[in-house]
Amino acid sequence: MSRRALLVLPALAAGGAGLGFFAMLRGMGTGGYDPRGVPSALLGKAPPEFQLPPLEGAGLPGLALSDLRAPGRPVLVNFFASWCVPCVIEHPQLMRLSRDGVPVFGVGYKDQPADSRRFLERHGNPYARLGVDLPGRAAIDWGLYGVPETYLIDRGGIIRWRWAGPMTEDTLRAELVPLLRRHA
């Protein structure tokens, strides 16, 4: 490499980095680049082996991997807790999905059964099945890092989508509904 070319190198590197940073800033605006988001390691895989007892007194069956093996149509698995404020924000969306006929399965993450029951009484129950994960072990097998988190499992029983944080109406419209349609 000639000396001249070497001298140009820093300017090129700075320019390239600048373009990259600009793309990141743009992406942060459009959602294409999210420095905080962490993708699920389970995307494109089957859910992990797990078996959770039902919530006593809720009259709902518990949740296990067998319920998610080739369910025949897309289902949602939603991790929630009564102590989690964003879960309250998310709840109306779950209620709507459930009304629209989407099977929503719930997992109470580190939540005392009595608290979960009170939560569902107050805000309504969107769940067709509900497992209780008091020690939070099944959640770790799912790679969960906070509540709420929602997973979409396609008809073949493969995890296709994971949403960390509360789903809003925008999330439903922009992300989940198109996915449900595609995997229906």
Added chain:
Amino acid sequence: MIRVLALLLALAGPAFGAVGDPALQLPDAAQEERARGIGRELRCLVCQNQSIEDSDADLARDLRRIVREQVSAGRSDAEVVGFVHRRYGDFVLLRPRFSAATALLWATPAVALLAGGLRRRAPRRRPAASAASVPGALTEAERARLARLEGGAGGDRAA
């Protein structure tokens, strides 16, 4: 600044000042030491820039417990790290695995040294070939020139 502001938001998280729980520690000191070493390789996902050993976040505590359970069950370090890696992906590893995507990162030290070494060779050869002076002590002329420069060589164009 930096750290400062740092902490502004850091505090928002629940994860400060992990003091830990003695009940969680392994009775065997060697095993506990191993578990710590493994924990330092794993990133706490909630607090983002701490290892699970340094964080008091709930999830970090759960992961610490899992690491210790597996260590006392006789799993190897790689097995324990692999267990967490399968669930949380590459993001959880503070020491990125060598792969096509991280090859450049791991090659940085060698690349920087080599590039620097090559870069250094180029300009030195040229003057050595052209300059009449032989490396050695400062010649009288050079000394005078240095004195002139130090004393105020406004008029002397170095090039």
Added chain:
Amino acid sequence: MIPELGHFALALALALSCAQAAFGLVGPWRGMPRLMAATPPLAAGALLATAVAFGCLMWSFGVNDTSVQNVAQNSHSAKPMLYKLTATWGSHEGSMVLWVLILALCGGAVAGFGRDLPSALKARVLAVLGLVGVGFFAFILGTSNPFDRLWPPPPDGQGLNPVLQDPGLAFHPPLLYLGYVGCAVTFAFAVAALIEGRVDAAWGRWVRPWALAAWSFLTLGIALGSWWAYYELGWGGYWFWDPVENASLLPWLAGCALLHSAVVVEKREALKTWTVFLALLAFGLSLLGTFLVRSGVLNSVHSFASDPTRGVFILALLMLYVGGGFALFAWRAAAMTPAGVFAPLSREGGLVLNNLLLCSIAAVVLAGTLYPMFADLLLGQKISVGPPFFNTALLPLAVPLIGAMAVGAVLPWKRARLFPALQRLWWAALGGFAALLLCLALEGARIGPALGFAAGVWVVLGALADVSDRLALFSRPRAALARALALPRSAWGGAVAHAGMGVLILGLAGMGLATDRLALLKPGESAELAGYTWRLDGLESAQGPNFTARRANVTVLDGGRPVVALAPEKRSFPVGRATTTEAAIHTTVLSDLYAVLGDERDGAAVLRLHHNPLAPWIWIGAAIMALGGALSLSDRRVRVAAPAPKAARGGEARA
């Protein structure tokens, strides 16, 4: 009224900086001495205006004027006055005002102290500083006005994060900014040199004090931040390779390389292109840090709340200054041919090796910091780069650097032979080897810390060997004192800074032997650690000015004899609803006894106890390094800069 005055002063400073930049560029270009002569007063004016703006902001914090949004968001009436005032730079907006204040201070210093500079060079340096000022004043006024009003004013502020209410942290940002912005001056000298197309020994001599000052402040700033993390965050860690920390380390590394290569320019007129590049790089890395922390692109909980407009604005500034600087470099640097010739094995060669290794370390730190971001952007992969990577990847670079540190300092200029140099260092090597064996004998097969001790002893003794050699301490001891007095301060400074690095390495090695334990103790019970008995005497509640605390009274005993009473606290601040842990630390020269209070249950408390051998040496070493920088700065040859006024006038006439 006062906040409006501050706002106006900022706008005035922007206008003055514009004039400073324009006059300083046009003056030398068109050969107009009157324009050139106008730049120093303009710089002084910009300094005055910025100082007024900063004073107004501080006043608003001092009287807790909550109608100013920035005060309302970051302060509270219950805070002690010191922290009300230091809250001035606790937020993004306020810290930017501090940033420009220091920039204006540097401009004022160049204008005031640079009397010996040729006026064309001085005008151009001030122009570049003015140009940097223009960008940042516009940034503050456009996106981050600290004087925005809030109506109606809230009854009281929301408080400052309690973690920030600490003397160590309160003065950490100003020191760090002095370092960052000091790099702006070397950057300005580099750009001015590129415009003039000339770099010579005199240039090296003018740049070096600024590089020294910036580097010394960065050293102190980083050390203070690290020390603060050590005593405040409460797990005994002192460096985490967090991207935000790396952002401050990068300009330090580049500045350290610059410091060394500027010596070669000054003494031998070689490495000119490289030195100019380093001066551009150091400031570029400072700005990169600013961008990373304030734009939100970084995956760090440690950054400011992000605002895309701000991010784009800072990126534009970054590209303007760094991209512009490098573009100018690509265009003009080819004109700079080296004059001095040297053999690979010589003082210059040693400094080249130093530069190569320091820059490789910087490259690794930079790559480790940016890689996750670019891997995410370009490959869509989320990866983490943490302490295990940095420790592994930097070790092979740090080892030769430390090895060469002592050797390089004793090599003569131009051409050296290795054997005589090593002959002077044999006892340093012997000392290092002895330290290695001693550590292995005392601590068992802990090879890491043992090598660390060997390295530290080697570097400290190497610096001693360098000094004693120059003084001919052993060959002609009687004349040594006279020689010591005659030895230039910059030589002392170099040796002291190297020794400081050695002390720091010893501290790091000592921390490699640190031990700790968790204990659940009831009052009266005790735990054993590192040969001491740690007894919990009691637990109590305490009341601070704006917090309540739980305190544990711990007595540390050595063989039944009390050594010290420690009182770690857990504080909770009602404003902002935050808690902090206050570690209790007993420092002796050889180790720290460190206790942290955790949760309490059933009348028992969790205590984490640490024994940290040589921990204070890390920060003492950093302070010694900065002291070395200051010693070098105080060298008469540095302060009285060439050339003489007469020659300067000659330069003026030509320009």
